[in-house]
Amino acid sequence: MTWIWQQASWPSFSYDPAAMEARERAFLVRSGELVGAYRHVDAEDQETLRIDLISDEAVQTSAIEGEILDRDSVQSSLRQQFGLGAERPGVRPIERGVSRMMADLYRHFARPLDDRTLFDWHSMLLSADRSIGVVGGWRRHAEPMRVVSGPDYRPRVHFEAPPSGRVAADMELFVDWFNATAPDGATPLPALTRSAIAHLHFECIHPFEDGNGRIGRALSEKALAQCLGHPSLIALASTIERGRKAYYAALEDGNKSLEIDGWLRYFGDLVLDAQRTTIARVEFAIAKTRFYDRFRGRLNDRQEKVVARLFRAGPDGFAGGLSAENYISIARTSRASATRDLQDLVELGALVRTGERRYTRYALDVPAVGDRPSIEP
Numbered sequence: 001m002t003w004i005w006q007q008a009s010w011p012s013f014s015y016d017p018a019a020m021e022a023r024e025r026a027f028l029v030r031s032g033e034l035v036g037a038y039r040h041v042d043a044e045d046q047e048t049l050r051i052d053l054i055s056d057e058a059v060q061t062s063a064i065e066g067e068i069l070d071r072d073s074v075q076s077s078l079r080q081q082f083g084l085g086a087e088r089p090g091v092r093p094i095e096r097g098v099s100r101m102m103a104d105l106y107r108h109f110a111r112p113l114d115d116r117t118l119f120d121w122h123s124m125l126l127s128a129d130r131s132i133g134v135v136g137g138w139r140r141h142a143e144p145m146r147v148v149s150g151p152d153y154r155p156r157v158h159f160e161a162p163p164s165g166r167v168a169a170d171m172e173l174f175v176d177w178f179n180a181t182a183p184d185g186a187t188p189l190p191a192l193t194r195s196a197i198a199h200l201h202f203e204c205i206h207p208f209e210d211g212n213g214r215i216g217r218a219l220s221e222k223a224l225a226q227c228l229g230h231p232s233l234i235a236l237a238s239t240i241e242r243g244r245k246a247y248y249a250a251l252e253d254g255n256k257s258l259e260i261d262g263w264l265r266y267f268g269d270l271v272l273d274a275q276r277t278t279i280a281r282v283e284f285a286i287a288k289t290r291f292y293d294r295f296r297g298r299l300n301d302r303q304e305k306v307v308a309r310l311f312r313a314g315p316d317g318f319a320g321g322l323s324a325e326n327y328i329s330i331a332r333t334s335r336a337s338a339t340r341d342l343q344d345l346v347e348l349g350a351l352v353r354t355g356e357r358r359y360t361r362y363a364l365d366v367p368a369v370g371d372r373p374s375i376e377p
Contacts (some may be wrong), residue, residue, distance in 0.1 A: 004255045005206050010097060011173060011204075013197055015261045017190075023268035030275040031228055034146045036292040042289060049285050051078050053278065054232045057221075058098045061214050061237035064244060069095050076306060093128035098214070101122040105218050109225035114176045115171070120205075121218060124332045125211045132209050134376035138167045140326050147252075158252050161206035164244040170205045177201070179218070182226050191227035195220045200254045224271070235281070239274040284315040287366040295350055302331035307350065310364050321354070321361030 004010060031038040041049060055075045062069050068223075073091040077099035080087035087096070100123045111117070123136035134140055145161035163169055178198060183190040189197070206212045217237055224232040240247045253265035289312050299307065309330050310318055318326065328337040342362060345351040351362045 003160055004258060005170070007258055009258055011170070011177070011201060011258075013201070013258050013260045015193075015259065015264055017193070019261055020190065020193050020264055020268055023265075023272060024192050025274055027192050027268075027275065030272065030279065031232070034233070034275065034282060035230070037279060037286065041282065041285050044283055045289060047082075047084065049235070049282065051075055051082070052082070053235070053281065054078055054102050055099075056235065057064075057237045058102045060235075060241045061217050062094070062098055064217075064237060064241050064247075065213050067094060069098070074099050094125075097124045097127065101214075101218060105222060105225075105232050109222050109231055110229075112182070113175050113219075113222070115175065116169075118215065121215050122208050122211055124293075125214060129210070134209055138171065138207050139164050141209070145206050158248075159204075159206075159255050161204070165206060167207045171207050174201055174205060176339050178223070185230075192268040192271055193222050193264060194227060195223040195271065196264050197260070198223045200251070200260065201262055201265065203251060204255050233278060234271065234274040235277040236271065236274045238279060239270055243270075280315045284366070291350070291364070291366055295348065298348060299345075299350070300341070302333050302337065303345060303350075306330050306341075307345075307364070317363055321363060322351075322359055327362075 038046065038049075052075075055071060055078055058072050058074050058078070059069050070092075074093045076085075076088040077091050077096045079085045080101055081103035101121045104121070104124070108117075119136040126132050126135050129135070139145065141164055145164070147158040147160075148155045149158060150156040180186045181194050181197075199216050202216045202219055204214060205237070208215065218238070221232055221234075222237055224234070246266075250266040252265060254260055264337070291307075291311075295307075306327055310322060313319070324335070324338050324342060327333075327342060328335060331338065331341070333341070342351065342353075346353050346362070350364055352365045353360060353362055356363050
């Protein structure tokens with residue numbers, strides 16, 4: 001098979017810009033909606049929401065690669081990075097590393113890209129991994145860099161990256177392209193198009209021994225932030241994680257041909273979906289503030305504890321809905337007290353009840369959030 005980087009026109013991708021126009025417009029409109037909604041969150045909750053959104057991305061971008069992180073540890077490390085408190089004991093190097101990379105991305109998104117930034121990100125992510133030969137530099141091993149699945153006796157090669165000997169030259173072209181296509185560059189590109197190409201181009205080179213996926217997604221977010229003029233804070237990695245198989249399939253298709261209309265459509269829709277998710281998170285934060293304003297001083301300690309747990313579950317709600325058994329477990333109370341508390345919460349208008357008997361479930365009585373019309377391809 002001839003890989004994309006072996007083709008004569010590499011790395012000149014071809015596509016139809018008109019096919020992305022509707023998506024590009026929708027991205028800018030929703031970016032404005034997100035900024036407007038965020039401004040309705042009070043200052044203290046803005047800080048909490050910012051840490052929540054960045055930590056979710058840190059946890060999910062690692063989960064895509066099979067790394068399971070402790071969300072509370074990531075949040076603690078991020079809070080330390082942003083000067084909001086000391087890091088709690090027990091944070092692992094892998095959690096501290098991805099937190100540092102995400103904080104650096106957030107703070108310095110506007111800076112032009114260079115090798116030093118990429119090497120620093122790689123060091124942040126992998127400095128504690130003793131299995132990596134080169135940390136903070138391009139890969140140098142002689143054996144082919146391949147993405148493979150299946151048994152050893154019959155492996156399926158999904159992709160083979162350029163030999164290590166040409167990585168430095170390929171990455172020089174990539175960094176030049178990234179900076180030239182920035183809003184103030186010589187050949188600026190629209191946000192979604194630039195972000196999508198940046199991710200695919202970087203992944204096709206696969207310049208590091210490990211960490212390419214996490215750094216590639218960070219580059220996509222850097223591209224979006226530069227085009228917007230502020231951090232996007234969208235749930236890109238979280239959205240990819242929900243459809244991980246489709247993501248890997250789209251990448252595999254994208255690295256076979258320099259004609260990338262299919263990849264651009266896929267990635268554009270992915271970003272728009274990520275925006276919807278983030279807008280829903282922000283609207284949910286606003287609903288939370290209004291909820292507590294309405295019910296302040298009207299809930300007992302047990303009810304406060306359960307309501308706080310429901311809000312931590314986010315816009316998607318408590319898995320399976322809140323049952324009486326869940327209430328007893330969270331509040332550490334008796335069944336009689338749980339029954340009274342739940343009935344009181346429904347009568348107050350704090351919770352809504354659905355189902356009957358053992359199928360009875362409860363949910364927060366807050367407005368539905370995040371509904372946005374889809375964009376026609």
